[in-house]
Amino acid sequence: MPITDSDIIYEDNHLLAVNKRAGYLVQADPGGDEPLEDMVNKYLTKKYEKPNGAFVGVVHRLDRPVSGLILFAKTSKGLERMQRLFKDRQINKTYWAVVRKPPEEPSGKLAQWLSRDRTQNITKVHTEAAPGRVYAELDYQLLGELGGYYLIEVYPLTGRTHQIRAQLASMGCPIVGDHKYGYPRGSLRRTICLHAKKLTFVHPVKNEPVELVARLPKDGFWDRFEVFENNG
Numbered sequence: 001m002p003i004t005d006s007d008i009i010y011e012d013n014h015l016l017a018v019n020k021r022a023g024y025l026v027q028a029d030p031g032g033d034e035p036l037e038d039m040v041n042k043y044l045t046k047k048y049e050k051p052n053g054a055f056v057g058v059v060h061r062l063d064r065p066v067s068g069l070i071l072f073a074k075t076s077k078g079l080e081r082m083q084r085l086f087k088d089r090q091i092n093k094t095y096w097a098v099v100r101k102p103p104e105e106p107s108g109k110l111a112q113w114l115s116r117d118r119t120q121n122i123t124k125v126h127t128e129a130a131p132g133r134v135y136a137e138l139d140y141q142l143l144g145e146l147g148g149y150y151l152i153e154v155y156p157l158t159g160r161t162h163q164i165r166a167q168l169a170s171m172g173c174p175i176v177g178d179h180k181y182g183y184p185r186g187s188l189r190r191t192i193c194l195h196a197k198k199l200t201f202v203h204p205v206k207n208e209p210v211e212l213v214a215r216l217p218k219d220g221f222w223d224r225f226e227v228f229e230n231n232g
Contacts, residue, residue, distance in 0.1 A: 016072045017071050019214040019215065023191055059071040090202070095164055097168060097195075098152075101150070102173070103152070104172075125166050138167055149176065165181045176193040198211065
């Protein structure tokens with residue numbers, strides 16, 4: 001399904017922000033499904049009538065089963081400068097995650113070391129540093145409960161592969177639908193309940209503060225948590 005104007009959160013001469021649907025790839029993989037990167041190219045090519053196609057740069061990534069805010073660059077300058085902001089941790093990121101078991105503490109910090117098991121495509125969590133491990137840190141806050149489901153707001157301070165999924169699972173709170181990290185199988189959901197909610201940063205070209213927010217998916221599950229959006 002192609003992206004439309006309703007999927008666009010923000011656009012200027014250098015950047016385009018999309019509210020990614022869960023299940024969409026960001027970049028191509030061997031599976032052959034059309035990635036969001038190509039969809040954005042087609043969208044811009046059609047919108048601006050570019051016969052040779054549009055420039056689309058991937059600034060950062062979201063896991064395939066994750067929904068929410070993702071940035072693309074429309075110029076090489078925008079791409080280079082935004083990637084530098086991410087690398088230098090000058091981007092404030094906010095995610096929403098739904099779990100069935102609340103954390104023991106309503107708010108806190110997780111500071112751990114992660115390693116990748118590439119044969120199983122999972123991230124493992126460790127309490128100590130060692131060769132091959134990378135430091136990972138996030139803050140979290142429990143926002144509330146609805147019908148036996150708990151909504152957690154997560155603020156990752158580092159950007160590691162599967163970081164939020166693995167770290168929340170490490171404290172006994174696997175994300176709903178995330179069978180890879182311990183959520184019980186049998187759920188009808190084909191995606192996980194993790195949503196990239198907000199990014200704030202100083203625009204790397206305009207030098208102006210930017211705050212971008214991705215509304216929750218209209219999928220029959222996330223809808224119930226809109227009450228927390230309206231209260232925010």
